[in-house]
Amino acid sequence: xxxxxxxxxMIFSGLAIFLKDLLKAVICLMISSIFLGIIFFKxxxxxxxxxxxxxxxxxxxxxxxxTISLVGGEDFVKxxxxxxxxxxILLGIFSLLAVFGFKVSFIPSxxxxxxxxxxxxxxxxxxxxxxxxxxxxxxxxxxxxxAIVSRKGKNGK
Amino acid sequence: MYAYAVFVLIFIGFxxxxxxxxMVRLLIGLEIxxxxxxxxxxxxxxxxxxxxAQALVITVIVIEVCVMAIGLSLVIRAYHQSESIDIRDFxxxxx
Numbered sequence: 001x002x003x004x005x006x007x008x009x010m011i012f013s014g015l016a017i018f019l020k021d022l023l024k025a026v027i028c029l030m031i032s033s034i035f036l037g038i039i040f041f042k043x044x045x046x047x048x049x050x051x052x053x054x055x056x057x058x059x060x061x062x063x064x065x066x067t068i069s070l071v072g073g074e075d076f077v078k079x080x081x082x083x084x085x086x087x088x089i090l091l092g093i094f095s096l097l098a099v100f101g102f103k104v105s106f107i108p109s110x111x112x113x114x115x116x117x118x119x120x121x122x123x124x125x126x127x128x129x130x131x132x133x134x135x136x137x138x139x140x141x142x143x144x145x146x147a148i149v150s151r152k153g154k155n156g157k
Numbered sequence: 158m159y160a161y162a163v164f165v166l167i168f169i170g171f172x173x174x175x176x177x178x179x180m181v182r183l184l185i186g187l188e189i190x191x192x193x194x195x196x197x198x199x200x201x202x203x204x205x206x207x208x209x210a211q212a213l214v215i216t217v218i219v220i221e222v223c224v225m226a227i228g229l230s231l232v233i234r235a236y237h238q239s240e241s242i243d244i245r246d247f248x249x250x251x252x
Contacts, residue, residue, distance in 0.1 A: 006162040009196075013166055013189045017173040022181055029185055036192055040214075043203050048214040052195065055218055060188065060225050067181060067229040071236040077179040077243045087172060094168040099161065122208040123215070130212060134219045141223030148230045 002042060009035045018084075026064045033057035047119055159200035166193030180232045180242045184225060191221045 012032035019025045033056045040049035123131065166189055173186030195214045202210035236242055 003158060006158065009192070010162060010165045010169070013169050013192065016185055016189065017169060017177065017182065022179070025182070025185060029188060032189075032192065036196065039196070040199055043199050044207050045199050045203075045211045045214070048195070048199060048211045048218075051215050051218045055222055056188075056192075060222055063226055063229050064181070064184075067232055070233055071181070071242055077241075079178055080176060082176050087176075090172065091165065091168060094164050095161065097164065119208050119211060123212045126209070127212045127216070130216045134216055137220050137223050141226055144227050145230045148227070148234050 002039065005035050005039050005042070008032075009039070022068045023065065026061055026068065029064075030057045030061045033061075159196060163193045163197045163200070166190070166196065178244050180235065180244055181229075183244065184228045184232070187228070188221070188225065191217065 009032050012028045012035065015028040016025045016032065019028060034053055037049040037053035037057065040046070040052055170186045170188075170190030170193065173189065174183055177183060177186065195217055198210050198213050198217070199207070232242055235247060239246055
């Protein structure tokens with residue numbers, strides 16, 4: 001079952017960059033995120049799966065659709081005429097690299113939380129610095145968006 | 158199997174970043190790369206260190222959401238400034 005879901009993730013991600021209509025591309029990206037969340041569930045990572053489906057397939061896609069509705073749905077940017085065969089050749093080279101020269105290894109032991117029994121302990125006790133960094137990033141993002149979207153000029157108007 | 162999917166996802170994202178000029182599509186490419194990284198973290202730590210991997214993936218997702226929000230607000234701002242979301246139109250910025 002997992003290979004089919006992985007295949008769906010790859011196909012929908014590929015469609016997201018090859019479809020002309022931006023809205024359809026974003027919908028393909030959302031479907032890809034949902035399949036990735038299902039894989040996380042199957043690998044025993046339910047919290048990551050919930051985040052992937054609710055935040056990435058939900059919130060981020062809402063932001064994408066909002067942006068597309070503001071800037072125009074049709075892809076009016078003239079893209080360079082790179083033939084699809086070039087993409088397929090590069091993909092073949094990458095596939096050979098993946099099959100013969102790449103092996104996923106475990107996370108280094110210094111970054112693990114083996115001494116903790118459940119996810120809450122890992123998140124709040126073992127990865128406290130990550131939580132502080134996340135809060136900082138969220139605040140930084142809010143302030144940057146306010147600064148960018150604000151229409152005030154140099155004289156404050 | 159998972160390593161191959163990670164490679165393909167990261168390749169698709171990089172290809173999008175290199176070959177596309179629409180700023181929304183560039184952000185889609187970043188999103189796909191982020192998906193590959195998340196899958197790498199989860200599949201690389203399965204099954205013994207999955208708790209830590211989940212914490213790391215949640216951190217990655219939070220940072221990714223902030224990056225996307227800032228990037229999309231930049232796209233909207235750029236569209237209001239120059240009526241275009243072609244990345245080539247911003248290659249000669251003042252400064």
